[in-house]
Amino acid sequence: MADLSAFPVSRLFPAQNPDVIQLYSLATPNGVKVSIALEELGLPYEVHKIDISTDIQKHPDFVALNPNGRIPAIVDPDGPDGKPIGLFESGAILIYLAEKTGKLLPKDPALRYETLCWLMWQMGGVGPMFGQFGHFYKYAADKVANNPYPTERYRNETRRLLDILEERLANRQFLVNEEYTIADIAIFPWVRSLTTGYGAAEALNLTDFPKTEAWAKRLSERPAAARGLNVPPRA
Structure with a gap:
């Protein structure tokens, strides 16, 4: 032991x-x-x-x-x-x-570093920016009711990042080399949270990003992902 x-x-x-x-x-x-x-x-x-x-x-x-x-x-x-x-x-x-x-994580060195680039993109961009948007849009809405700047700033940045993701996924199933990687795992829960966590589909006009929404939905329905999304159980 x-x-x-x-x-x-x-x-x-x-x-x-x-x-x-x-x-x-x-x-x-x-x-x-x-x-x-x-x-x-x-x-x-x-x-x-x-x-x-x-x-x-x-x-x-x-x-x-x-x-x-x-x-x-x-x-x-x-x-x-x-x-x-x-x-x-x-x-x-x-x-x-x-x-x-x-x-x-791909064994090919070039693909490995490409995967790590997208992982770092999530860590430095998607996570902080989506999180700040959610904070001001949902959790601190009463505090910025008379000042739309914070919500608009992070809404615009969230949409900018979604634009990048939409372009990346235009002709591919996964982010890197048609291979499911830790980059996909890092990013799709954040995309999913815009709807399931923040209820912001309309505020962000998520219908502008059909490839991204389909990708996030497809990955969230993987059996292992569906289990992992509820750990630890929310109830």
Whole structure:
């Protein structure tokens, strides 16, 4: 049985099965990226729900794993050289899981870097900009009721990014080389959230992006993705 005592988070969330990957997450667009990848890869894992409304992610035992105090994070008891490893930042975790299994990341060097470009595009653009749009459009609407600038700024940036995605998907099923990769996994939950999370289909005129909407719907219906989208369960 693996010894996870070196990770303080294991005191906060004791592992029932310390021999499998421990996932600390919530079913947000960022969180489900990792659970979808774990499901697609068939890796055994144990999930611990991080209820961010309670600020548990700021507890010192969690911050010891992720200094940024955000989800998701993992502890893999079987890391490099067979030693346990803790990881944070969803993009880094996706790369780690892909390299651990040899799946979801092309082996061809050029295609690998192309995939990483789209992954970084999500991390630096789609996630922050879509998230800010959702914040002002849905969660802080009362605070900006007399100032449309924040919502309009992030609406315009969200649409700009969707334009890029629509063009990329014009004649392809996946983002890179007709191969389902961690880039697809990183991006499609954010596109999906514009409707399912923020209820902003009309505000963003999402019908202007039919290829993107079809792609996100198609990927969300993959059996492994459908499971991962509900980890940890919302109910």
